[in-house]
Amino acid sequence: MIQFGTGGWRAVIGDGFTKQNIQILARALCGKMKDEGVEERGIVMGYDRRFLSKEAMQWAACVFAAEGVRSYLINKSCPTPLVMYYVEKRGFSYGMMITASHNPAIYNGIKVFTAGGRDADESQTRQIEDYAAGVELPVKELEYNKAKEQGLIREIYPLNEYLDDLMGTINMEVIRSSGLRIVLDPMYGVSETSLRTILQTARCEVEVIHDRHDTLFGGRLPAPSAATLRMLQTCVTDGHYDIGIATDGDADRLGIIDDTGRFLHPNEILVLLYYYLKKYKNWQGPAVRNICTTHVLDQVAEAFGEKCYEVPVGFKYISAKMNETDAVIGGESSGGLTVRGHIKGKDGIYAAMLLVEMIAVSGKKLSRIIADVEEEYGLIDMEERDYRFDQEKKQEILHILLEEKKLPELPFEIDRVSYLDGSKVYFTNGGWVIARFSGTEPLLRIFCEMPRSRDAVNICEIYERFLGLSR
Numbered sequence: 001m002i003q004f005g006t007g008g009w010r011a012v013i014g015d016g017f018t019k020q021n022i023q024i025l026a027r028a029l030c031g032k033m034k035d036e037g038v039e040e041r042g043i044v045m046g047y048d049r050r051f052l053s054k055e056a057m058q059w060a061a062c063v064f065a066a067e068g069v070r071s072y073l074i075n076k077s078c079p080t081p082l083v084m085y086y087v088e089k090r091g092f093s094y095g096m097m098i099t100a101s102h103n104p105a106i107y108n109g110i111k112v113f114t115a116g117g118r119d120a121d122e123s124q125t126r127q128i129e130d131y132a133a134g135v136e137l138p139v140k141e142l143e144y145n146k147a148k149e150q151g152l153i154r155e156i157y158p159l160n161e162y163l164d165d166l167m168g169t170i171n172m173e174v175i176r177s178s179g180l181r182i183v184l185d186p187m188y189g190v191s192e193t194s195l196r197t198i199l200q201t202a203r204c205e206v207e208v209i210h211d212r213h214d215t216l217f218g219g220r221l222p223a224p225s226a227a228t229l230r231m232l233q234t235c236v237t238d239g240h241y242d243i244g245i246a247t248d249g250d251a252d253r254l255g256i257i258d259d260t261g262r263f264l265h266p267n268e269i270l271v272l273l274y275y276y277l278k279k280y281k282n283w284q285g286p287a288v289r290n291i292c293t294t295h296v297l298d299q300v301a302e303a304f305g306e307k308c309y310e311v312p313v314g315f316k317y318i319s320a321k322m323n324e325t326d327a328v329i330g331g332e333s334s335g336g337l338t339v340r341g342h343i344k345g346k347d348g349i350y351a352a353m354l355l356v357e358m359i360a361v362s363g364k365k366l367s368r369i370i371a372d373v374e375e376e377y378g379l380i381d382m383e384e385r386d387y388r389f390d391q392e393k394k395q396e397i398l399h400i401l402l403e404e405k406k407l408p409e410l411p412f413e414i415d416r417v418s419y420l421d422g423s424k425v426y427f428t429n430g431g432w433v434i435a436r437f438s439g440t441e442p443l444l445r446i447f448c449e450m451p452r453s454r455d456a457v458n459i460c461e462i463y464e465r466f467l468g469l470s471r
């Protein structure tokens, strides 16, 4: 059964991620495109460096070809943002990326993009699921080379177009005159070619680690975090670099190590970039964040006379709200962001370049800029905890939190409670706590941000006892 989560369809290779399911998904999308009358334009597809990604893309294309629908296949592994960019730039109605993003190596998956290069929203993915449920087996396919001969499969490689557009929006001149020294960690994923090219064009000194093709991601999760970026941290401090840049498996999210070797949380990156675009570039407009992201962003917005909007977890909600409010920036604490005028999805490559531009424009060390922001708006420090559970426990937690809508005894005054995504309590002192089930992994997430960090730890422990959780 095909079931989409927060960021596309993801499944364990050989279990859910099988040739047959990939064909079913392709046939389903093809049927949807025909019913919508948009099959003439065809579809763009890309793939990351995971096990079976390239093959999965080709299997999907053979199904489209059997239905007479043309596929444009990006013929080298590529960043997810490139597919989103190309869907928008060339006016496609749909695009597909074979990736399980930052999930463990045993997973693979498919992200679907719609017109404008947006993440398919819930109604779209539900429709694909419905079409998938009606697909008859075996799914028809046309042999790859035959499909190529008939022009139903075309191989393309539009990376330069994306890089040129991206470099057109970044102040390359100022970076060029700054002599920055940078370490890149693509985490065995797909960002290296893009980031190295842009940084070297801007005359930065670039050192790259973890660049070989390893479908096991060196035994670690291809998700940038303090734990997974230890090597990058060591390289930055030992070599006295200005910044360490990491991207997740498909390069839509990023992780940063500052010049002192400190891991910057995505919350900090988001706040920093909004602050930069407002203070140094004088951009006008609000910010958008998801329900699990720091409220310090709201404080920065307020200080500049702007608003900050809150949406459920999932970048589709961020981009929809950005569109509606003409926001400057939108992002999530899980590590994805985009900026007005750039693609509608998150882009780790673009976000990294904006940070590099910020260092060059401000003429300050990254650690200094963060200190400036924290002195003005307070510490950006959120307690994040993930818990595994079995099916029975999941039902029990769902029942307590979302059906009975119970809360533990909390030692702070409650302002309001929201059930927009999970159960979120807002305290009158500005702090908050949320408990929600992940839409990408079998996990319950509890996030808490309080004026004093130790209170956030305490509240997480209260929830643990209340729900009978252990880590």
Ligand SMILES: O=P(O)(O)OC[C@H]1O[C@H](O)[C@H](O)[C@@H](O)[C@@H]1O
Residues within 6 Å of the ligand: 006, 007, 101, 313, 314, 315, 316, 332, 334, 336, 437, 438, 439, 440, 441, 445
């Ligand atoms: O907390 P989760 O539901 O697992 O989501 C965590 C993240 O997963 C994916 O990367 C989605 O694209 C993001 O929008 C989301 O923030």
